[in-house]
Amino acid sequence: MTGFKLLLRRILPQLITLALVVGLISIMFPGFFEISLANGRLYGSPVDIFNRGAPVALLAIGMTLVIATGGIDLSVGAVMAICGAVAAWGITEGYGLLPTLLMALAAGLACGLWNGLLVAFLGIQPIVATLILMVAGRGIAQLITEGAILTFNHEGMIFFGSGSLLTVPTPIIIAILTGALVTLIVRRSALGMLIEAIGINFRASTLAGVNTRVLLVAVYMTSGLCAALAGIIAAADIRGADANNAGLWLELDAILAVVIGGTSLLGGRFSLIASLIGALIIQAVNTGILLSGFPPEFNLIIKAVIILIILVLQSPRVRTVLAFLSTARADAAGQEKKVVEP
Amino acid sequence: MNSRLLPLLATLVIFLAAYAVCYAQYPAMLSTRVIGNLLTDNAFLGIVAVGMTFVIISGGIDLSVGSVIAFSGVFIAVMLRDTGLHPLAVFAALLVLTTLFGAAMGGVIHYLEMPPFIVTLAGMFLARGMAYVLSIDSVPITHEFYEVLQRSYWLMPGKGRLTLIGGMMLVVFLAGIMLAHRTRFGTNVYAVGGGVQTARLMGVPVGRTTVGIYALSGFLAGLAGIVFSIYTSAGYSLATVGVELDAIAAVVIGGTLLTGGSGFVAGTLIGVLIMGLIQTYIIFDGTLSSWWTKILIGMLLFAFIVLQKGLVWTSGKRRAAGG
Amino acid sequence: MPHGDARQPLLHARGVRKIFPGTIALDGVDFSLHAGEVHALLGENGAGKSTLIKCLTGAYRRDGGDILLDGESIDPKGTLDAQAYGIGTVYQEVNLLPNLSVAENLSLGHQPTRFGMISVRAMNARAREVLSQYGLDIDVTRTLDSYSVAVQQVIAIARAVMLSGKVLILDEPTASLDAHEVKMLFDVVRSLKERGLGIVFISHFLDQIFEISDRLTVLRNGQLVGTEVTAEIDRVRLINMMLGRELEHETRAHGKLHEAAGDPRLVFSGFGRKGRIEPFDLSIHAGEVIGVAGLLGSGRTETAEVLFGVAHHDSGEARQDGAPVSLMSPRQAIKAGFGFCPEDRKTDGVIADLSVRENIALALQARIGWMRRIPDREQKAMANDYIRKLDIRTPDAEKPVGLLSGGNQQKVMLARWLVTNPSFLILDEPTRGIDVGAHAEIIRLIEELCAQGMSLLVISSELDELVAYSHRVIVVRDRRHVAELAGDQITTGNMVRAIAAPEREAVN
Amino acid sequence: AQTVGFSQIGSESGWRAAETTLTLQQAKERGIDLKFADAQQKQENQIKALRSFIAQGVDAILIAPVVATGWDSVLEEAKEAEIPVILLDRMVDSSKDLYLTAVGSDLVHEGSVAGQWLVDTLAGKDCNVVELQGTTGSSPAIDRKNGFEQAIKGHDNIKLIRSQTGDFTRTKGKEVMESFLKAEGGGKNICALYAHNDDMAVGAIQAIKEAGLKPGSDILVVSIDAVPDIFQAMAAGEANATVELTPNMAGPAFDALAAYMKDGTMPPKFIQTESKLYTQADDPQAVYEQKKDLGY
């Protein structure tokens, strides 16, 4: 089987889910697929899904790697706020675009480094280690903005939120480029396999000579970097750093995206592209809810029900049943229940 | 001493030391008032954290509890407002409901083999969504029975109050400790946390246990909801946002491993008290801005965890060296 | 008479089938067990022994066939059901819970209760009593993971025996036991047999099979080869049945290796770690095999772990070719050209969800660094090479290693280190759970490797094996290296004496 | 000096940050030692804070209650300890003798001021309005919605066609507005936007601009709070009106407290601050300059 076919089979459930959600929306809202140009920029609901989904997609990239190592990163929302605040502060203080961007990215890396050190060297459980930054991080962000929304009007900075390149909104480009770059690095080098090895059996990987700790730190730093990008986009989008609300609860969406993408929260095998599709699915659901016109008190229920349906359809148990029913392919490898014992 | 108790002991030592530090700075912190407040104010958190301890020991997680508490409050308030039922009847109905809700999540987790994180995340959305649907407004509870409940406290010397709900939390902790260490269900929870596959091969009824764990967590979240409604005499759909994270933090500070398989209900009590102590300290200080409050909470959390690790590590080392 | 064929069997399986994706693990296997007999189940690694056990006890859903207990059709849905039918099982690899105390592990599901509450005191007392039957006097309130694999194995056996009312199934229970424990186990098995239990016994040690079993059934590639009365079959024919071919040479029959000379390649002096292993001196030449012998928990594994940097040594120093080397982590050890194939393959060895190919390439890749990925083609070639060389039974190199049979996982572990071509390889119980054919293969491999100049340190509970390939043997007792045997001194008898010698004789 | 405990809801918006800043400033001017406690949007934290203030024996307590219900027992405790309590900017459901006074604006009134402005501006022209609600379930969201609906009731030319929550934030305001625009024929069906706070309005204005429409003329924008940024938008002609909610609630509160402490003067139970309407005619640039350093 070729690599492409393998990939397709891996992401097929996610693609089908996405198609179903989009189909559902377009039934409820027939004008869904209309795309036009406005201000030299693609304009339409599908574009919105990509555009609004970009921050979560970025977070999901880092989160996928973290989860693959068997960890979790709850701090990404707060890191977004910190980096957004740094970006807004740098720009308003007049440091210029490039230095400001570098500062914001460095802030993200520093946050990731902190998380990574706690997890890899102090042996603190990832959920707690990152909970610390989740709590404190927003405080740090507010410290930078002094609690207010720090607004700016720098065209270069705004470009990252609402600009476009060849009619495609910048956030989409950034998310896709980052996704492609990380996939390339991870799959063209041995990183991917080593990360998976750590996630499946940390001790055995260490004994096999894998530089587990350094790798862990690197993975959390990647997550921090992705969060920084998302934070810059979020700040640029509203032309201001909202330390209180930027990225609030987005960590849950990112985790959800990774899980919908089929990566186990226990670590191990991962697929970045599936996570990205997962992020799109979540945003499609959100956008669909907004377009539907239901009163907002139903938002959460609708979301919960849709998530449950998606997950039930993707659950290993149901998938084996489905695979069994469609006897077309009996060798549905990889979907068989995993048993570690011989 | 049993080496398994080491983290528990470390946590206790740290708590006492921290309290001593606080006392040195603000002598009023040792008043019965503060101690009574510590119990009363954290009663709902403590109760829900007991359920969370079981869930986490089994290797799972329950993100729905905060929303279930909010839902419970709204449910009680709306029922008391719109029907003539006695609060006790409403409590019973509510507990059945939340227990079933938990059991249903456990069922989905076990039978559909879905990760608890996500199932309970959906549960979290669902419960809060239901609360919204019941009532967007906050609904006051005016039943006289509630006044009776609120007035039942024991006035300690020094004007501190040991309230009904504070006492209830302690009872739940005692029951939780017994359940964890003195029943087959408790051992099964630890067994599932040690490894589902292995537990199954050893004949542990994994399905029943998993459903039971989340049902228990649902039940205790409902109970915490009742306590919270007594605490505030109202139901509000936006209440207790993020309490699940507080509960998880308390459980983990109490020495329970999120990877499952080891931990103590008693440790969770200390965890809850530590979290309460941090907050009380910050309020007594009263000079911190909003942001420094958050940063300090994070730093203290960090300090506690590192101290605990260090203590366990050094004493573990000493034991090894001593033979 | 235990094996009168006319009687109704206690446990009878007919036409059991089990299909995994890409593998037919069991293809219509018949199996019958009588009351009061010990029935051995044999076959190569991956023949389907464990799978049959799991189908019988409901741990796997079978895809076909019937199971009769006392003539009644039963269909256990899980281990719990099987236990209710009176079937107690020790599965391959220790299947106990590392986080529970020894006593809890023993009594899980059957804890003594008073007024619905578990009586911890009674539970501990019972555990102590049960384990004393196996000569194990340990603190039953400590968690299981504070004991070595071997101790855990004994506990698992004790538990299964407690649970078995009619049938006891033991899947490679002796893989990590030494002669002493094995004897103890056999005593228990015999007494159970007296009481009329049917016992299924799986092992790759033919001596043990001949010693304890009444009848035996051989599987090959998921198919039944035949059932025989043990007394009526000889070793050669049995091996023939299992492998489907002649075995060229068995372990015992081989000549001594050439003597190593010149400067030692590695010198460890005063190496040790407080609380784990007393400081010891050790020097190793190129092309030399050093055997390590000792009882359970004597500190053999600890010796290996200190050498490989898993446990940091806190005294002594190491020199390689005269120059000091730092061995504070596995990475440093690997950089110095070490390799280490650990004893507990489940927790320390295999990466269960990764494929055979990736597992084999892992150590080499880690040494090369993440940047230079070994191309897929090379990885495949490497994997296929060793799949062939070590006869690893897998449909292809892409199968997740966790789905292989126990013995085959062990071979993958070996392959992982062989591809790194280390100058010094530490093997902790390398032949654990490996079938006769592969066993001979591995021993031949060890000889071949040291002929090529590799130095080895091999820990094994099989003293015969040590005699076969070691140039020198270190005997470990109570976390101390108490004796070193060389040349003609290396005999099973000498080793047993050194292992058992009381304290006063120890220093020599 | 007096010690006063101040339990603030949190720091969820610029407006609230400004309220905190001004409260601290006012306390400092009067030589009051202010104990500040941020409750991070949680009622339970506010109750804890109140209890701790009582345990410390402060002289008075200021509280901006996150929700109206659930304060009875803790307020009773304060009363028993003879500590006067003053409510800031939001009301509680409890009996009036449990607190000294409440300083704040009438949230329903704010909504109706905004609604009335729309009614007056349209002067009978047909208009489809979209609404950006605050956080679902929060009292400002409920009351501001009610007030607005009361004001437009009976004016059949005004139709509320879509209403969705924007969580009081810019990001969500922008995102929700984007979907409103798509759902309503690219914005052609929308003639006015009512946002429950200025932040959402600022976000929505960007969405309108990015859709190629002109906020302020193609789509009228009215919102509440009067934070500095909305004045900038008004100055640029991109927003039309805002209703002021003054962040200086502490000033009147401290005054009332001082009077009460001095000779037991009981203040009125509700000190209402003005809900002033600002439009483009009020020299928004000047108001911006005046407000921008207040810590919004």
Ligand SMILES: Nc1ncnc2c1ncn2[C@@H]1O[C@H](COP(=O)(O)OP(=O)(O)OP(=O)(O)O)[C@@H](O)[C@H]1O
């Ligand atoms: N869960 C599973 N999924 C896929 N294949 C499996 C699974 N379990 C076992 N197999 C395959 O079934 C075959 C039989 O394995 P089994 O474990 O029964 O062998 P065994 O006879 O016990 O060998 P050993 O002596 O090495 O323990 C092997 O080829 C193995 O790869």
Ligand SMILES: Nc1ncnc2c1ncn2[C@@H]1O[C@H](COP(=O)(O)OP(=O)(O)OP(=O)(O)O)[C@@H](O)[C@H]1O
């Ligand atoms: N019979 C026993 N009684 C008490 N403790 C034991 C016993 N056997 C092993 N242990 C414990 O198990 C731990 C592991 O020992 P270690 O792995 O070094 O043993 P070993 O010599 O490698 O033996 P093996 O690997 O064959 O079990 C030791 O720290 C010891 O505490």
Ligand SMILES: [Mg+2]
């Ligand atoms: Mg086997």
Ligand SMILES: [Mg+2]
């Ligand atoms: Mg060993």
